[in-house]
Amino acid sequence: xxxxxxxxxxxxxxxxxxxxxxxxxxxxxxxxxxxxxxxxxxxxxxxxxxxxxxxxxxxxxxxxxxxxxxxxxxxxxxxxxxxxxxxxxxxxxxxxxxxxxxxxxxxxxxxxxxxxxxxxxxxxxxxxxxxxxxxxxxxxxxxxxxxxxxxxxxxxxxxxxxxxxxxxxxxxxxxxxxxxxxxxxxxxxxxxxxxxx
Amino acid sequence: xxxxxxxxxxxxxxxxxxxxxxxxxxxxxxxxxxxxxxxxxxxxxxxxxxxxxxxxxxxxxxxxxxxxxxxxxxxxxxxxxxxxxxxxxxxxxxxxxxxxxxxxxxxxxxxxxxxxxxxxxxxxxxxxxxxxxxxxxxxxxxxxxxxxxxxxxxxxxxxxxxxxxxxxxxxxxxxxxxxxxxxxxxxxxxxxxxxxx
Numbered sequence: 343x344x345x346x347x348x349x350x351x352x353x354x355x356x357x358x359x360x361x362x363x364x365x366x367x368x369x370x371x372x373x374x375x376x377x378x379x380x381x382x383x384x385x386x387x388x389x390x391x392x393x394x395x396x397x398x399x400x401x402x403x404x405x406x407x408x409x410x411x412x413x414x415x416x417x418x419x420x421x422x423x424x425x426x427x428x429x430x431x432x433x434x435x436x437x438x439x440x441x442x443x444x445x446x447x448x449x450x451x452x453x454x455x456x457x458x459x460x461x462x463x464x465x466x467x468x469x470x471x472x473x474x475x476x477x478x479x480x481x482x483x484x485x486x487x488x489x490x491x492x493x494x495x496x497x498x499x500x501x502x503x504x505x506x507x508x509x510x511x512x513x514x515x516x517x518x519x520x521x522x523x524x525x526x527x528x529x530x531x532x533x534x535x536x537x538x539x
Numbered sequence: 540x541x542x543x544x545x546x547x548x549x550x551x552x553x554x555x556x557x558x559x560x561x562x563x564x565x566x567x568x569x570x571x572x573x574x575x576x577x578x579x580x581x582x583x584x585x586x587x588x589x590x591x592x593x594x595x596x597x598x599x600x601x602x603x604x605x606x607x608x609x610x611x612x613x614x615x616x617x618x619x620x621x622x623x624x625x626x627x628x629x630x631x632x633x634x635x636x637x638x639x640x641x642x643x644x645x646x647x648x649x650x651x652x653x654x655x656x657x658x659x660x661x662x663x664x665x666x667x668x669x670x671x672x673x674x675x676x677x678x679x680x681x682x683x684x685x686x687x688x689x690x691x692x693x694x695x696x697x698x699x700x701x702x703x704x705x706x707x708x709x710x711x712x713x714x715x716x717x718x719x720x721x722x723x724x725x726x727x728x729x730x731x732x733x734x735x736x
Contacts, residue, residue: 374657398595399655453709454654457647458596460571463711470710491728495721501710502703502725506695509702512650513667514660524692528699528726531688 357405359385360392364402365411372447373403373454404455404462414452414469415439419476425484429503430526432477436507437517446511453512474500503529554602556582557589561599562608569644570600570651601652601659611649611666612636616673622681626700627723629674633704634714643708650709671697700726 363384367376376399382389396402406412417439419432440446456466477500484490506525510517560581564573573596579586593599603609614636616629637643653663674697681687703722707714 373654393594397590398597400595400597400651450654454597454651457570457651457654457709467710495717495725498703498718498721499725501706501718502699502722505702505704505706506699507702508709509698509705512654512705513664520692521695521698524695525699528692528696531728 356385356387356391357395360387360395360402361406361409361411364406368403368406368412368448368451369444372444373399373451374447376451398458400451400455400458403451404459407452407455407462408465412448412452414445414448416469416472416476419480421480421483423487425480425487425489426526426530428480429477429484429529430522432480433503433507433522433526437522440507440511440517446514449508449511453508470504474504477503499529553582553584553588554592557584557592557599558603558606558608561603565600565603565609565645565648566641569641570596570648571644573648595655597648597652597655600648601656604649604652604659605662609645609649611642611645613666613669613673616677618677618680620684622677622684622686623723623727625677626674626726627719629677630700630704630719630723634719637704637708637714643711646705646708650705667701671701674700696726 360381363381364376366384367381371377371380378389378392382392385392392402396405403412417432417435420428422428440449452462452466456463474497478496481490481494481496481499485492485494485496503525507517510521515521557578560578561573563581564578568574568577575586575589578599579589582589589599593602600609614629614632617625619625637646649659649663653660671694675693678687678691678693678696682689682691682693700722704714707718712718
């Protein structure tokens with residue numbers, strides 16, 4: 343990006359316009375169909391300006407993420423007193439959100455940017471940590487209530503759930519009801535303690 | 540890449556040299572520390588040639604993958620007659636291989652390239668399918684032998700195992716023994732049928 347020179351203000355305005363247009367384009371079209379042409383038109387800048395600042399799609403998306411233009415919603419885990427129902431509800435909410443046109447594509451974009459860029463990875467890690475914390479907290483309460491085995495590896499369970507869902511998105515498969523139901527059954531028949539049904 | 544013009548042969552030789560140097564650099568240094576400078580030197584080409592052909596790291600890695608220069612080993616699942624022991628052995632082999640210096644980084648590189656490029660995604664999907672098939676086949680034999688529940692969702696189990704492992708790699712965490720043991724316990728206490736211990 344431009345440093346302290348006469349054009350700096352104009353550059354900052356252009357950068358903001360590009361990042362806004364990128365966010366809108368990602369939301370409307372998704373990562374796979376992201377068009378630099380359309381972003382340039384929407385931002386009112388030349389295509390070459392975008393290519394000069396961002397040689398790759400992932401660098402453009404990375405700047406969008408780090409500048410706070412792209413935020414994935416964090417889904418909180420409910421607590422109804424029934425841990426299986428609550429974790430299943432969280433998985434269903436995540437799956438439902440991922441079926442919106444842009445969400446899966448946006449997740450792939452964030453993953454690509456995080457794999458390429460350590461700063462994005464650290465930022466992404468914060469979001470991931472919050473997501474896992476909501477699952478871990480609910481699982482721990484389930485252990486305390488005797489609904490889950492005392493030796494449940496709560497972090498491993500949370501990571502396995504998120505990993506399985508992310509894997510389906512990365513391999514471009516839908517998070518359909520069959521997968522969700524089988525995942526819940528797999529996880530719970532594994533961790534259900536003696537007070538579970 | 541260059542088309543049918545006088546410099547075509549030289550371009551093809553340069554491309555091969557760049558891709559070979561990229562593979563060597565990835566193996567020695569990993570994706571995060573990939574240096575275009577060192578690749579250019581090793582390939583005997585100018586840095587600008589690489590940037591002209593490959594504006595981003597992921598495009599360079601993508602071409603490496605599609606041209607067959609980068610191949611991740613496919614780990615086969617043993618069949619000793621004890622399905623839990625065999626799946627656990629596969630997970631341990633995968634984890635051990637991932638702890639070699641370049642493997643985790645290479646996995647992140649492939650994931651980034653696959654997220655950016657549909658052709659790489661399709662190629663990656665083939666490798667993923669082979670990996671999953673070896674797990675699915677072993678799980679199915681376990682169901683037939685009565686060691687696993689009759690209603691085991693074998694594909695979901697295979698995807699969950701691979702997804703959990705990939706997730707640890709993407710979030711830059713080691714696949715240590717505690718994680719591996721907890722994952723095996725989680726999976727098997729979930730799918731162990733009435734002939735299991």
